[in-house]
Amino acid sequence: MPELSVVLAGLGDAIAPGTILFVLFGVMLGQFVGAVPGIGPVMATAIAIPFTFYMEPLAAIGFLVGVNKGGLVGGAIPAVLLNTPGTPDAAATAMDGYPLAKQGKPLKATKMALFSSVTGDTFSDIVLITVSAPLAVLALRMGPVEVLGVMLLAFAVIAGLMGRSLVKGVIAVALGLLAAMVGTDPEHGTPRLIFGEFRVYDGLPLASVAIGMLAIGELLRRLSESTGAVRPAVALPEGQPRADRSVSWAEYWACRFTLARGAVIGTILGALPGIGSTAAAFMSYASARQAAREPSEFGKGSLHGIAATESANSSVMGANMIPLLTLGIPGSVSAALIISAFMIHGVQPGPFLFEQQGRLIYGLFGAMVIANLLNLLVGQVGLRLWVRVVTAPESFIFAAALLMCFVGVSLATGGLFGVGVMLAFAALAYVMTAFGLSVVVFIIAFFLGPRLEISLSQTLALLNGDPLALVNYPVALALFGLAGVTAVALARRRDTESETR
Amino acid sequence: MSGRILRALAAATALFAAGAAHAEWEPRGSLTLQIGFGAGGSTDTLGRIVAEKMEEQTGWNIVVENRPGGGGIAMFTGIANRPADASVIGLGVNMPILVNLVNRPDEIPFDLDSFTYLGTAAKAELGLFTRAEAPYDDVPGLVEHARQEGGAAIAFDAKPQELAMRYVARQEEGVEFQFLSTKGGSEITQLVLGGQAAAGFFAGEQFPFLESGELKMLASFNATRHGYAPDTPTLQEQGYDIYVDPFWFFATTAGIDDQAREALVSAIDAALSDEEVQKLVQNTLRSPVFNAGPEETEKMVKQGLDTVAQLFAQ
Amino acid sequence: MATDRWLGLFFAGFAVLLYAVIVPWQADAVGYGFLRPRTMPRIAAVVIGLCGLILIFRPPGDARPGRFRWGRAAVFAGVLVAGLWAMSHLGFLLVAPPLALAVMLLAQERRPLWLALGAAGVPALIWFAVAVLLDRPLP
The missing domain is CATH 3.40.190.10 (Periplasmic binding protein-like II)
Known part of the structure; x- marks a missing residue:
């Protein structure tokens, strides 16, 4: 632990007007760019990096943290308002956020997302600032076999999302995994299922598949049902009572257990490198529904549903900084992007970071807390603006969203080829929906697939072909068992629910 | 006294020469630098640092694009099949390209003669x-x-x-x-x-x-010991006759005219020689800037093909 | 019910094709290692095939292709594909306005103000955000 003077100097740097200004710019840029369908928080951060080459280190890192946190809030906006999420995490938010917006309460839905996101984020930042060291040790103990256990648990959770037909759910999972196998195989590095197209050598571009299936597929369906009646994309009733426009303290407080559960799940999974926020968002959603008194409310605009996913996926981002700052291991793409900003300025993350750069790190902690506050403030204004924007006619909003997806995906994937992939998967999503195959299940399997396969490969190599060697991994065995129990429990519960419907 | 005049003269000729070299050729419209990897990675950062300095030094309008896929294969496929007008240059890493040229030459729509080599940016110390x-x-x-x-x-x-x-x-x-x-x-x-x-x-x-x-x-695992660890021998020195030498290099379509090639080579070299660029590159890649020059780059890439073939020979 | 049976038949056939033709063609045979390139795709093929068979014999009956407006969706998809093709030749700035206009007209928007805003305002805003604010090239 560095001396108090260093801590205070760092925090002092963070509240210097210059730093705050850059964090504010970052948050505004992140919320704005993140809300464009097709970009999202990770891409927003990647695009922002070249702006920081010649900035002061703290300003640069504070700016990127602002963009990242702003992007998290922004990413939920199109998901909630238009049901056009750009990532699987946002798809989880849309499951309850969009129904609420459709009931004429778009402000309430987006505000709940904002408050939950900031709550989860703040929680994981506090954990990062206070007790990151023990969690870092946990990260090192979790080897490939244990990570495989966590991945299986994440897949077990999908069982609860499968809708009426378990068989069709399993088909969606298998198709998602198959799409994830396109590209180099993880163990031997040979090209697989690429049909001579080297632009998918590293796998199908994530942004193309996610946005194609989740956003464009939905836009295509809604456009095809447009009738010519003048309809706003989201209706905002005149003279709406205050209760429908805002989230009261009582409503927020009623979600406290859901928020806490989400924040804890997100923080633990975020502290483990390589697992990612998708698993956290859906695990939190599934456990919130499991714990709910009225599980049938989920998927129909439940505030708990929004709270569960947003608190979990936002807390992952803060927790990703735990292995980064304590061990020098970035836990996710966003953390790796922030590490590169450190490195450009000659700051090498690693075990001596706190000793050598204590002032900068406490400056960063200060900037993170400031970014959370600014996120809340900018969000309050920004949400009203976005909600106002989407009260424009459907035709206009959908055309604008399509153009933005074209540009966002081509930015994210490096050209129009990615847009072509996006359109192909949009068509697939349309067909799958028509035949009762869940697109969300497909996407989750697609995002988790590569990590599942590589963990499996590493596990088999470590066991050296001897399944009995698994007894050396008690934690992993416990996780395998938990995954099995969860899958069966959720699948059976899904059965009884669909019968009562 | 005479020394001062000489130095001034030398500086003036150098300036004149530099000005002349650039005046002979410049990109029509803009020069595109394609990066064979996605946004946000170390190669992306390297390319954007160099492009920014080149734009500042030459006054050319430089557009940076990411062309990810196969560690540069997608990008170099595009470059190999462009008209040779020197309007697009690529930044990639040798290893992924060599590995695929050795293993599946029939599926790769280019070979090592499809390019004009412009220089290297750095070697990776593995x-x-x-x-x-x-x-x-x-x-x-x-x-x-x-x-x-x-x-x-x-x-x-x-x-x-x-x-x-x-x-x-x-x-x-x-x-x-x-x-x-x-x-x-x-x-x-x-x-x-x-x-x-x-x-x-x-x-x-x-x-x-x-x-x-x-x-x-x-x-x-390189052919030579690492600058920061001169006492640790290479794998070859430890009795196993194999090495892996990954490096970053710039190339454009084969057959561009000599003036364009000269202008591009010296523009890249000038940017890489800049102190600020060297510091940022060292920080990003954690190995020093290293420009082998155009001829040596071509030799290194082509020699690499034999080394990689030896790796894959079972 | 019948739709689901056809769907099951489709997936059973797809699985056979995947297992016997696509995987051997598009994944290398490797003679060593634990998780070979062909292992996982073939597992996926088997799972899809088995599920296809189950669908044939126990169709859940929740497929509703008849509720979807395939014709109109295909028209919109065609416009988007044409827009993509044009964009790869002419660039975003030339193609975006007519593309936005076409989508809005097909969605039966007729008010000139909104049409103008969509065809001119939105592309201009995107141009400003991407080319000016973010300093990235537009497609």
Whole structure:
């Protein structure tokens, strides 16, 4: 632990007007760019990096943290308002956020997302600032076999999302995994299922598949049902009572257990490198529904549903900084992007970071807390603006969203080829929906697939072909068992629910 | 006195010469720098740093685009099949291209003669590292350890690294390694520090851990020893005749005219010679800027093909 | 019910094709290692095939292709594909306005103000955000 003077100097740097200004710019840029369908928080951060080459280190890192946190809030906006999420995490938010917006309460839905996101984020930042060291040790103990256990648990959770037909759910999972196998195989590095197209050598571009299936597929369906009646994309009733426009303290407080559960799940999974926020968002959603008194409310605009996913996926981002700052291991793409900003300025993350750069790190902690506050403030204004924007006619909003997806995906994937992939998967999503195959299940399997396969490969190599060697991994065995129990429990519960419907 | 005049004269001619060299050719419209990897990675950062400086020094309008896919194959396919007008140059890494040219030449729509080579940007210093408390200090020691324990897990993130270790195992009786394929340096760090891997490949991420004394170096896998560790021998010096030399290089379509080539070569060299660029590149790649010049770059790329072929020869 | 049976038949056939033709063609045969390139795709093929068979014999009956407006969706998809093709030749700035206009007209938007805003305002805003604010090239 560095001396108090260093801590205070760092925090002092963070509240210097210059730093705050850059964090504010970052948050505004992140919320704005993140809300464009097709970009999202990770891409927003990647695009922002070249702006920081010649900035002061703290300003640069504070700016990127602002963009990242702003992007998290922004990413939920199109998901909630238009049901056009750009990532699987946002798809989880849309499951309850969009129904609420459709009931004429778009402000309430987006505000709940904002408050939950900031709550989860703040929680994981506090954990990062206070007790990151023990969690870092946990990260090192979790080897490939244990990570495989966590991945299986994440897949077990999908069982609860499968809708009426378990068989069709399993088909969606298998198709998602198959799409994830396109590209180099993880163990031997040979090209697989690429049909001579080297632009998918590293796998199908994530942004193309996610946005194609989740956003464009939905836009295509809604456009095809447009009738010519003048309809706003989201209706905002005149003279709406205050209760429908805002989230009261009582409503927020009623979600406290859901928020806490989400924040804890997100923080633990975020502290483990390589697992990612998708698993956290859906695990939190599934456990919130499991714990709910009225599980049938989920998927129909439940505030708990929004709270569960947003608190979990936002807390992952803060927790990703735990292995980064304590061990020098970035836990996710966003953390790796922030590490590169450190490195450009000659700051090498690693075990001596706190000793050598204590002032900068406490400056960063200060900037993170400031970014959370600014996120809340900018969000309050920004949400009203976005909600106002989407009260424009459907035709206009959908055309604008399509153009933005074209540009966002081509930015994210490096050209129009990615847009072509996006359109192909949009068509697939349309067909799958028509035949009762869940697109969300497909996407989750697609995002988790590569990590599942590589963990499996590493596990088999470590066991050296001897399944009995698994007894050396008690934690992993416990996780395998938990995954099995969860899958069966959720699948059976899904059965009884669909019968009562 | 005369010295001062001479220096002034020299400076003036240098200025004139530089001005003349650029005046002979400049891109029509804008020059596009394509990067063979996605936004936000180290190659992306390298390319954007160089492009920014080039734009400042030459006054050309430079557009930077990411063309990810196959570690540069997608990008170089595009460049190989463009008209030779020197309006697009590419920044890539040699290894992924060589690996695929060796293994599936028929599927790759270009060969090494499809390009005009413009220079290198840096070499990656690749080495094998392990935890400081491991009971071995070099590759023969690791081999002996694997023999006694019935195996040793090696963490890697690119095929040539795995093949080099398979080559080592083939030279010995009864030695087997388990290979942990990973998605990059941070995962390797985790596996080696966490004790799941007996050794792992690093190309820069190791520095803070060398400093803290948590990691130690077993061998350089390049053809030469590393600048920061002159006492650690290369794999070749340890008795295994194989090496892996990854580097970043610039190239454009084959057959562009000489003036354009000269202008591009000197523009890239000037940007890479800039002190600020050298500092930023060193910070990003954790190895120094190294420009071999156009002829030497071409030789290095083509020689690499033989080395990689030797790696894959079973 | 019948739709689901056809769907099951489709997936059973797809699985056979995947297992016997696509995987051997598009994944290398490797003679060593634990998780070979062909292993996982073939597992996926088997799972899809088995599920296809189950669908044939126990169709859940929740497929509703008849509720979807395939014709109109295909028209919109065609416009988007044509827009993509044009964009790869002419660039975003030339193609975006007519593309936005076409989508809005097809969605039966007729008010000139909104049409103008969509065809001119939105592309201009995107141009400003991407080319000016973010300093990235537009497609």
